[in-house]
Structure formats: structure tokens, C-alpha cells
Amino acid sequence: MAKQFTLGKKERLKSRKLIGQLFEHGKKMVVAPYRILYLLSGPVEHPSLVFGTGVSVKNFKKAVDRNRVKRLTREAYRLQKKELEEKIKKSKSQLSVFFIYTGKELPEYDEVYKQTGTALKKLEKLTVS
RNA sequence: GCUACAAGCCGGGCUAUCGCUUUCUCGCCUUAGGCGGGAGGGAGGAAAGUCCGGACAGCAUAGAGCAAUGCACCGGUGAAGAGCCGGGCCCCGCUCCACGGAUCGGGGACAGACAGUGCCACAGAAAAUAACUGUCCCGCCUACCGGCGGGAUGAGGGUGAAAAUGUGAGGUAAGAGCUCACGGCUUAUAAUGGUAACAUUAUUCGCGGGUAAACCUUGCAUGCUGAAAUGCCACAUAUAGUACCGGUAAGAGCUGCUCGCUCGGGUCCCGGGUAACCGGGUGCGGUACGGGGUAGGCAGAUUGAUCCCAACAGCAAUGUUGAGGACAGAUAAAUGAUAGUCUUAUUCGCCUUGCUUAGGCUUCGGCGGACGAAACAAAAUCCGGCUUACAGGCUUGUAGCUUCU
């Protein structure tokens, strides 16, 4: 039986090129403390959902705090992305998502969990329709 | 026992569930490879600031001078340093004191101001050559005060951060290190101690401020650039165009400049010439700008001047020897999330004990509850230092207070 709540190398945005494309051509939306960029590309051979997150140096000067926010975001995404992933695979397309944290204070885990959940549901509606 | 200061050390542990990264290994699937299981490793004392010094890499390198930058008491240490250790000298503070100093603690970018130049606001006669005021003597004028001229002198002149070696005596027309005595500072020599810086003593030459973290002088050191360096593989592509130059060489590099040196002299055609070579063309090359592609992987890159322990050498920094053990490698960037629990700190209540007339206060011990790891902070090629940030705890030393014997 395959693992459910994974977030390995293949599920993360790692290519500089893809990120460039995402920032240039991707669509934007805002959910509370996050600004979310996403890019859906047509039917492909290996359907996948890749994810990335980032925090501005201007809002969090210390590397410790930036790491903290990114880790919380990754954790919340990892536990909730399952439904979206299945639907993307059914529709045979490829979706890149990038979460940018725009808040200025360190968030609590519960809040992060809630907001990423609503963001994922919104994405589902927008992309798989 | 408490408080303060200084130095050194530590700066969470365990369990469950879901995950990340890496190494090894096993199984399954049709190769590349993919999927799944198991075992092991996975941030710091500062990983930070990037302030010094290296290792390492690339480029360059016949050499010389100037410039630039950095350093600056002595010795040791080390790969090296603006680091560290020890010593000297100077300054500050406390205490003691026979007022000369001495102990202890702290600090010091600590070569040179008789090589030269600059600057020193305000105040003050003057900020360094001297002038001014003043003092004294002589001559002339004048009834006197005084004025003018010539000479001597550098002591006094309320300032200032700083004023031409301090005190006393002699000396003189008045004075002056002009002379003398006791000091202070300084140059040189000698002796003694010390590896040396330096210290002490004796003799001797002198005594015209400060500033070199002002320019500078002296001595020493330094080629430049930094892993976004660099090498290889894969993918992709176009070198289109512009400027300058190429037989008197252009140009590039060495180091910023100068000398000097090194690289750099292509091909073909035509004409001249025996040839070397000369002229023209073709196109080629060089440099600068610009254009296009890729932005994936591997190496560099994680075991090294490493850390811990013991013995020995040394005052110490440190070194030598021995034994066993430990040591992360991410790359849109891993070491996390949730829940529980353990001690530690904090805090509340009750009991006991002590003080007190009481109110109340409080040491030690015990029980129960609340909160519950919570400071500073995240490796990015790697080391040695420095600096800065830091909740709480432990150890040692010093000082003060208190209790008991």
C-alpha cells in the first residue's frame, strides 16, 4: 500500500525554469495571509502536482523565522493536498502551485492549517472544472 | 546559606503517529529505472557579523623602480595573523605608607615630532622665527611728572588644554642655567642583571609645547581574483551586427604607473624581385561592445593544521606520544508537525519549624495544584581566531552580610 501524506522531491517545485514560467505566466489569488500562484498546463503524459513555498526577507529578517513559516506551510499542505492531487491525475494535467506568505507575524499552526485548506478547495474549483 | 563580580562549562531527555534528507541493504516489477520494507547518520556555541588569517582553485609570473595597502615595545607560540601566552614600559583606581614608593585590580594601535611640511578655534603680548609691553644704563630736552634717541636684557606680563627645566643661593646697572647645590627630563658611553624589551649605578652632552587614529619618514610584509572560483558531461545554438587594428606593427598580458619583458607575424590570388621581401585584394585573426542558447547533472564537497581522554615537556599559549571513540551534507535549499510525559526554573495554597505581646514575617522540610522547555539563534567549500547576541542551570575563585560550632 502506497503512502498517503508524502511530500518527496518529485512533489516539490525544484526546477528554476518551471518557477520562472510560473512567476511569468501563472495566475494569482489571495487567501488571507497567503498569495498563491498557480499554473495549469494541458494534458500531459505524467500528470503531477508540484508545490513550493516562500517567505519574504523583508517581513522576516531572521532565517529561523522564515524556515519556521515554510515548514508549517509545507506540513499543512502535505496533510491536505490528497483530494486535489487525485483530481489532477484524473484530468491528466499538470499543476504547479506556489504559496507566498505575506503576513508579518509568526503564525500558529492551526491558522496555517485552516487557510491552506480553504486555499486548496478554491484551487480545486478553479482548475478542475 | 544568601548577594555581587570574574573565569570556565552546559544550554533539554523519552514515547507514539504522520513526514523530510542522506548512506547501506533486502524484496518485487519488463531494461533505463520505479515501487515497497529494514538498519544507521542528520545544525551551533555562537552555525551570525564578514573584522583578520590561511587551506584550496583559476589566471599571471625574466626582472627592477615608484606608487598603493597593511602592520609597528620584547620574547615565545603556531600553517598564518591586527590571534593567543609570558615579560617590559606608561596610564587609571583601591589599599598601605616612613609620602620616596609598594601590593592588588583594570586599561593601552606602545617606532619616529633635532628629516621636512601643515594645523593649534576662543582667550592671551605671544601658539613657537620673532615682535609688543616691561626692567636697567647713557645722552639730550624739561621747573617737575615725563618725552625723544642710542644701548643692554630675555626674568615678570591676570589668558589658555598647552607658555621655553622646578626650588633655593650666588651674581649684576638691571637681569638671565650666567654660575653653584638638590631635583626632573633627555643624548651618548661604560659596568652589572636579563635571550631581549628594559632596569639599576656611574660619567657625560644638553634642556625651544602638542598633534603622526594630519601629510609624512624608517623598518617589515603583500601578484590579482574568490567556490556565483574552477574542471568535465548532457541539452541547446548563430556568433548576425557595430567600432578599432593588423609589415613603421596594432593589440593583449604581467601590477595601478614607468622601464623592460612575454604572447602575437594566418590563408589564397595578382603584380614586382634570383631570393629575403615590397604593394594591392580576398578573407582571416585580435580586442571591445553587442546578439543567441542553456540554467540540468557530476567533481570541487565534506576525515581535517579536527575534537574528546591520558601521560610527558613547558610559568603559560602550545607541543610530543599513546589508546579507543566521534564527526551533517541540503541546493526554491533537509533535521519538522501534532499529542503525551519526565525532571529544571517560576508561582499559589496547606502543614511543620523559627522569630514576635499580637498583627504578621520567614529559614528548612513535606504534601497538593497551576504553568511546562520557553533565551540568542539555522550550516551553504572547509578550517584557525576576533567581535557581537543569549532564558536558565552547574563548577571554581574573590569580596560583603548572616547563622552555627
Place this chain on the structure above:
RNA sequence: GGUCCUGUGGCCGAGUGGCUAGGCAGAGCUCUGCAAAAGCUCCUACAGCAGUUCGAAUCUGCUCGGGACCU
């Protein structure tokens, strides 16, 4: 990761080691029937801590903040 520049009132911005210019903004006053304009006055500064110097915005070291460049 590396290399460098910079910090002066609320804002902009000058300042060879000797009382920190100037403009804009703000407040008050004069002028006016009321305003505007003009004039006068006031307010608020050398990022911080040490050192050198008689004296530091300036020189030196460290710290903090802001910015630029290198693939």
C-alpha cells in the same frame, strides 16, 4: 556565498577637527472684514558605543539600520 557604498530635525539636503547652513512642512504673532501671499519668531538633529585629540558630525575600531553590484 562574495564585493562595496551609505546614515545630519517630520521630509530634502550643505558642512576643509573649533557655536550644525539652507529649503519644504508644523506652531504662534503681525498684516486683513476674513483668507492667501509676505514678514518676524519658535520647534525638532549629527544611528549607537568606545578610542585618538585640549576639542570629533568630521579621524580610527566595533555594533545597528538602509541600499547597490557580481551568476
